[in-house]
Amino acid sequence: xxxxQLHSARETPVAGPAVPALAARAWDALGFEWIKLxxxxxxxxxxxxxxxxxxxxxxxxxxxxxxxxxxxxxxxxTPLSESFLGYAEYTVxxxxxxxxxxxxxxxxxxxxxxxxxAVPRRWAVLAAKAAVTGTAALAIGEVLAFAxxxxxxxxxxxxxxxxxxxxPGAPAAxxxxxxxxxxxxxxxxxxxxxxxxxxxxxxxxxxxxxxxxVLCLVLPPPWNVRIGRFTLPFAAYQVVARHSQPGLFxxxxxxxxxxxWPAVILVTAGxxxxxxxx
Amino acid sequence: MSEPPAARGSGPGSAGVIxxxxxxxxxxxxxxxxxxxxxxxPGHVTGFLGPNGAGKTTTMRVILGLDIPTxxxxxxGGRRYSGIIRPLREVGSLLDAGALHGARTAWSHLLSIxxxxxxxxxxxxxxxxxxxxxxxAGRRTRGFSLGMxxxxxxxxxxxxxxxxxxxxxxxxxxxxEGVHWIRELFKALAAEGRTVFxxxxxxxxxxxxADHLIIIGRGRLLADTSTAQFxxxxxxTDVLVRSPRASxxxxxxxxxxxxxxxxxxxxxxxxxxxxPAIADLAAGRAxxxxxxxxxxxxxxxxxxxxxxxxxxxxxxxxxGDGTRRR
Numbered sequence: 001x002x003x004x005q006l007h008s009a010r011e012t013p014v015a016g017p018a019v020p021a022l023a024a025r026a027w028d029a030l031g032f033e034w035i036k037l038x039x040x041x042x043x044x045x046x047x048x049x050x051x052x053x054x055x056x057x058x059x060x061x062x063x064x065x066x067x068x069x070x071x072x073x074x075x076x077x078t079p080l081s082e083s084f085l086g087y088a089e090y091t092v093x094x095x096x097x098x099x100x101x102x103x104x105x106x107x108x109x110x111x112x113x114x115x116x117x118a119v120p121r122r123w124a125v126l127a128a129k130a131a132v133t134g135t136a137a138l139a140i141g142e143v144l145a146f147a148x149x150x151x152x153x154x155x156x157x158x159x160x161x162x163x164x165x166x167x168p169g170a171p172a173a174x175x176x177x178x179x180x181x182x183x184x185x186x187x188x189x190x191x192x193x194x195x196x197x198x199x200x201x202x203x204x205x206x207x208x209x210x211x212x213x214v215l216c217l218v219l220p221p222p223w224n225v226r227i228g229r230f231t232l233p234f235a236a237y238q239v240v241a242r243h244s245q246p247g248l249f250x251x252x253x254x255x256x257x258x259x260x261w262p263a264v265i266l267v268t269a270g271x272x273x274x275x276x277x278x
Numbered sequence: 279m280s281e282p283p284a285a286r287g288s289g290p291g292s293a294g295v296i297x298x299x300x301x302x303x304x305x306x307x308x309x310x311x312x313x314x315x316x317x318x319x320p321g322h323v324t325g326f327l328g329p330n331g332a333g334k335t336t337t338m339r340v341i342l343g344l345d346i347p348t349x350x351x352x353x354x355g356g357r358r359y360s361g362i363i364r365p366l367r368e369v370g371s372l373l374d375a376g377a378l379h380g381a382r383t384a385w386s387h388l389l390s391i392x393x394x395x396x397x398x399x400x401x402x403x404x405x406x407x408x409x410x411x412x413x414x415a416g417r418r419t420r421g422f423s424l425g426m427x428x429x430x431x432x433x434x435x436x437x438x439x440x441x442x443x444x445x446x447x448x449x450x451x452x453x454x455e456g457v458h459w460i461r462e463l464f465k466a467l468a469a470e471g472r473t474v475f476x477x478x479x480x481x482x483x484x485x486x487x488a489d490h491l492i493i494i495g496r497g498r499l500l501a502d503t504s505t506a507q508f509x510x511x512x513x514x515t516d517v518l519v520r521s522p523r524a525s526x527x528x529x530x531x532x533x534x535x536x537x538x539x540x541x542x543x544x545x546x547x548x549x550x551x552x553x554p555a556i557a558d559l560a561a562g563r564a565x566x567x568x569x570x571x572x573x574x575x576x577x578x579x580x581x582x583x584x585x586x587x588x589x590x591x592x593x594x595x596x597x598g599d600g601t602r603r604r
Contacts, residue, residue, distance in 0.1 A: 020363070025364070025396075028364075028394055031393040031394070032390050032391070032393050035386060035389055035393055039383065039387075039389075039390065040379060040381045040382055109376075109379055110374045111379060113342075113374070114377055114391065116343070117342050117343070117344065117359075117366070117369075117371055118365070118366055118391050118394040119394055120343045120359060120362065120365055277305075277339070277344065277346060278339075278345070
């Protein structure tokens, strides 16, 4: 026939155990999502630009604090929270949008059907996407959190206000700041899977990770704190700044809030993904 | 067609067979598939025909586990698709060639999918060569023509070297060379003993490619037959006769059992009698015959006749008032 390669092509490359172990299949699904994530170059560029903007902005903020004569005006700032002032707006939000796109870009192109024909177990698709994207976000978040911490403290120490990583609570706070990115990216990924349309899912994600908390600030006390402590911005602030403000959750409980939001959203996404026609 | 080699497939009996069993699929109030049953066997190119909206794509999506059936089942090799481990080694499919992330290269697209089913890089290179895409493997798919996207989709379908292949409208938008290439590819795949299931709304295309036809309309089975049989049984031939004494001839032929229809231009459309018999009768009565043409209405016409009652969207008459009837 005209395509003799078809047959000869069969021998080794496709061979493998008839029923591979669960671990091998999980590894395949993870590899699938990892190749897809890194083969869209704009993902890496977005992360890089977000990180550089955040670093630049943090340096400017730190300089202004270092130059200030007394304690900074406004809220109860600490050398720790000063490290992460630009982080929420310039890293967490843009990178969470990338989390949204993990699902919505597949829905908008129709690629989701290719994905599910390759990995028909839909919970496995969700788990693999969440694991790969979440791990990448955690790595980016931690690297950036430590970079921002050291940068800010180096600048602040010029004004003799810096703290070192050995200060009590500092390592946990910096680690938690990195984790905040992971939690918010997973919220975006889950909302993307639920809503399926990019614009709507981005709006919902920014709403959940940012606006709901901001809205709570305008509530009359004590409701602003009572409701606000369940939102992601309040929880993130608590785990990073480690303030024991009356009415707010402890850093430990706030960490649970940070875990609960993506967990609930991802489970909802999984239930819907398993039921829906694609 | 040669007999399919028995060695292909993994299990006995149902290996490589696609079985659709009393399948029903509702989308809200709309019934897309309405009690459809058929089987697609290895070693043949099976055409899946029906007008737009007949339920072809929905049926294929149910087979691939993408749509969840309202009732009934669709099995591949005796199993539900969603229960197959590393399914791309069992079933290759192309539903929508445009389903690509434009920022990804053809190579990355194939590599990711290969990875999902534990298929190595060498096979990715092979399918790129096989589909003639090796030269553009490193290019982003954003700039691909429809023909290149179709080839890439076929490369994906072939990745796992599967015994069963399904293609939804694969020739749409292809140039003649591409159509020819695809046709030969399908025949070669079937000749290797694979199950090749190809949907189309074009009878003319399927007549050239498929050796078995499954025709549906409004989600129901209209015909499940070999192409040759379909051509033979449903193509009604007639003979066009022109004569200066047309009315005498019409009377004579009718008296001998033929059915005669007088055309607008005065020609006689004769059915139920062959051209030689008509000529003999005319000669016997010394009636001059100026034209005697056996006519074979196109296969397309036979298909349109079959699906006439089950078309969802039909255009009004070309010169009509422009209204569309459901």
